[in-house]
Amino acid sequence: MMNKLFILLGIIFLSFASCHKDPKTNEVASPVTDPLVTTNEVILNFTNVADTAVLQIAKDTIYTAPTPKYINANGDTFSVTKFKYYVSNIKLKRLDGTYYTEPESYHLLNAGDTINYCRFSLKKVPYDYYVSIEFILGVDSFRNCDGAQSGALDPSEDMFWSWSSGYIFMKFEGYSPRSYPSNSHNLTFHVGGYLTPDNNIRTITLPFNAPYLNVRKENVATVYLKTNVLEIFRNPSIIDFFALNGITNPKSAKTIVANYVDMFSISAIKN
Amino acid sequence: MKYFIAIISVVFFLSSCSKDTEIISNTTTATINEYAPVNPPGWPAPVYNFSNNDVTYDKFMLGRHLFYEPMLSEDTTIACGNCHQQYFAFTNGPDHNVSHGVHDLLGKRNSPALFNLNWHTLYMWDGAVNNLEVQVLAPLANPLELNLSLSNALNRLSKSTKYKNLFKKAFGDTVVDSQRFLKAIAQFMGLLVSYNSKYDKVKRGEDNFSASEKNGYDVYKIQCQYCHVEPLFSDYSFKNKGLPINLYQDSGRYRVTGNPSDQFKFKVPSLRNLAFTVPYMHDGRFVTLDNVLTFFTTGVANTPNLDPFMAIPHTVSVQQKSDLLAFLNTLNDYKFVTDPRFKEIH
Numbered sequence: 001m002m003n004k005l006f007i008l009l010g011i012i013f014l015s016f017a018s019c020h021k022d023p024k025t026n027e028v029a030s031p032v033t034d035p036l037v038t039t040n041e042v043i044l045n046f047t048n049v050a051d052t053a054v055l056q057i058a059k060d061t062i063y064t065a066p067t068p069k070y071i072n073a074n075g076d077t078f079s080v081t082k083f084k085y086y087v088s089n090i091k092l093k094r095l096d097g098t099y100y101t102e103p104e105s106y107h108l109l110n111a112g113d114t115i116n117y118c119r120f121s122l123k124k125v126p127y128d129y130y131v132s133i134e135f136i137l138g139v140d141s142f143r144n145c146d147g148a149q150s151g152a153l154d155p156s157e158d159m160f161w162s163w164s165s166g167y168i169f170m171k172f173e174g175y176s177p178r179s180y181p182s183n184s185h186n187l188t189f190h191v192g193g194y195l196t197p198d199n200n201i202r203t204i205t206l207p208f209n210a211p212y213l214n215v216r217k218e219n220v221a222t223v224y225l226k227t228n229v230l231e232i233f234r235n236p237s238i239i240d241f242f243a244l245n246g247i248t249n250p251k252s253a254k255t256i257v258a259n260y261v262d263m264f265s266i267s268a269i270k271n
Numbered sequence: 272m273k274y275f276i277a278i279i280s281v282v283f284f285l286s287s288c289s290k291d292t293e294i295i296s297n298t299t300t301a302t303i304n305e306y307a308p309v310n311p312p313g314w315p316a317p318v319y320n321f322s323n324n325d326v327t328y329d330k331f332m333l334g335r336h337l338f339y340e341p342m343l344s345e346d347t348t349i350a351c352g353n354c355h356q357q358y359f360a361f362t363n364g365p366d367h368n369v370s371h372g373v374h375d376l377l378g379k380r381n382s383p384a385l386f387n388l389n390w391h392t393l394y395m396w397d398g399a400v401n402n403l404e405v406q407v408l409a410p411l412a413n414p415l416e417l418n419l420s421l422s423n424a425l426n427r428l429s430k431s432t433k434y435k436n437l438f439k440k441a442f443g444d445t446v447v448d449s450q451r452f453l454k455a456i457a458q459f460m461g462l463l464v465s466y467n468s469k470y471d472k473v474k475r476g477e478d479n480f481s482a483s484e485k486n487g488y489d490v491y492k493i494q495c496q497y498c499h500v501e502p503l504f505s506d507y508s509f510k511n512k513g514l515p516i517n518l519y520q521d522s523g524r525y526r527v528t529g530n531p532s533d534q535f536k537f538k539v540p541s542l543r544n545l546a547f548t549v550p551y552m553h554d555g556r557f558v559t560l561d562n563v564l565t566f567f568t569t570g571v572a573n574t575p576n577l578d579p580f581m582a583i584p585h586t587v588s589v590q591q592k593s594d595l596l597a598f599l600n601t602l603n604d605y606k607f608v609t610d611p612r613f614k615e616i617h
Contacts, residue, residue: 147404
């Protein structure tokens with residue numbers, strides 16, 4: 001661990017969500033000076049890690065294979081065969097408290113993706129300084145019940161539950177010798193759920209350090225984010241893969257959800 | 272040295288799937304467009320209103336072909352239409368109490384009738400499906416039903432000349448994707464509206480009830496309307512009617528929500544078209560309406576979450592029973608089960 005300080009503040013608030021589109025957004029257009037070019041792209045680059053190691057997705061289907069292995073906070077070794085999650089409803093906050101809101105903001109990040117490498121860009125971000133990024137880890141409730149979707153939300157992405165309609169927000173699969181032999185040492189953590197009392201939609205807010213993200217004409221800025229799989233299994237609850245090696249329904253996801261909200265961090269910003 | 276301050280806002284959404292209740296203007300379909308969505312006068316606004324799925328003849332026809340397409344099952348032996356047959360108001364028919372899927376595997380539940388689906392808030396006996404457009408994903412994924420992955424299904428379709436043509440007609444090009452696929456089948460299912468029973472005609476002033484039917488209507492209002500609400504003859508809520516627990520230990524809505532207060536609750540089915548939908552209940556345990564009424568008066572089991580209305584004793588005299596059956600008979604829609612628009616097609 002480098003000398004980094006993580007201060008985690010959990011702000012819990014209740015909000016009324018439903019399958020109605022929310023007409024209120026905090027989006028306010030920034031003052032326009034040059035009517036021709038006033039926006040630029042911002043690249044978001046997610047690197048999936050296990051603390052300091054870049055996460056490698058094992059192709060093998062049994063744990064005994066010589067795959068990259070990691071150790072959770074409980075001391076259990078494991079490999080990862082699948083790690084996919086939704087990042088949606090991305091917003092960038094300006095110094096004055098207003099937001100840039102990405103339209104149709106749904107991204108499926110797949111640690112095994114060797115084409116896009118979990119990298120995508122926000123389009124037409126107005127020139128300005130931005131102090132933080134906000135997004136939903138998962139999919140908002142409206143799109144969970146709005147019928148057949150396309151793009152990142154296409155049900156053929158294998159991130160939609162048909163036994164009880166709704167998106168899987170995060171799929172983590174792998175192997176650990178600590179998981180039951182009868183279960184072929186599988187690890188299967190599928191988190192989803194958008195309905196009370198098992199609503200697992202969480203909004204993540206990550207502040208940027210001064211001098212912040214600066215969107216300007218001269219350069220396309222990149223925000224480097226890290227997604228740390230080890231966080232899924234520690235803090236506040238240390239997961240013992242013998243006791244918990246699979247969840248596949250919203251009700252039993254509570255512990256994992258409480259853990260995984262802090263798996264993201266900002267590693268750098270290139271303005 | 273960097274300081275990272277991560278503020279995690281944990282948002283508890285009080286969410287629900289209540290859809291827009293915008294009322295679509297009533298169309299007098301027969302003369303204008305046989306393939307336009309139907310919303311009979313006096314009915315509540317539908318929950319599924321095709322808002323992102325404009326109905327056209329070609330999309331409907333694509334959906335109809337898909338509904339009868341056995342290529343959508345792993346071993347290419349069965350289609351939606353096998354378990355949901357038109358003449359049985361899109362149930363599996365009298366020979367099956369529970370469904371038969373690929374490799375003749377038996378399911379655990381009775382295929383429900385498919386009509387007036389746009390008015391359901393949730394689909395399946397236990398409400399597992401939240402939108403008509405994603406309904407298809409459930410039988411596809413079910414190893415006891417079609418057992419075919421969505422991508423395999425799309426793959427098969429995109430290799431077929433017939434479907435290339437049908438997709439082109441419907442959407443302008445031959446691209447087969449999940450959204451088109453799902454929306455087309457939803458159009459077929461969404462047009463399965465049954466509203467031409469004698470009851471409907473009486474309501475429209477085109478016919479009259481006999482004395483016995485009229486008496487039966489009153490019996491219905493006292494005994495059944497509490498759950499089987501007019502004009503759809505269901506409020507599509509989830510209730511425990513007091514059926515003794517079956518051999519599959521089917522816990523109904525509890526399977527989906529995991530909430531103990533949902534144990535043994537099943538979706539209230541419509542009382543329309545009962546002449547065609549034998550056998551009855553989620554597991555097809557009753558083969559006659561007589562059985563159903565005998566259960567109602569003498570067979571209610573006090574299982575967890577029994578609906579309070581069922582906990583009180585119900586008496587139905589022999590006369591009331593025969594009148595009630597006469598009334599229920601007015602809810603059968605022969606036009607619907609023989610409508611050429613919905614017939615099997617290949």
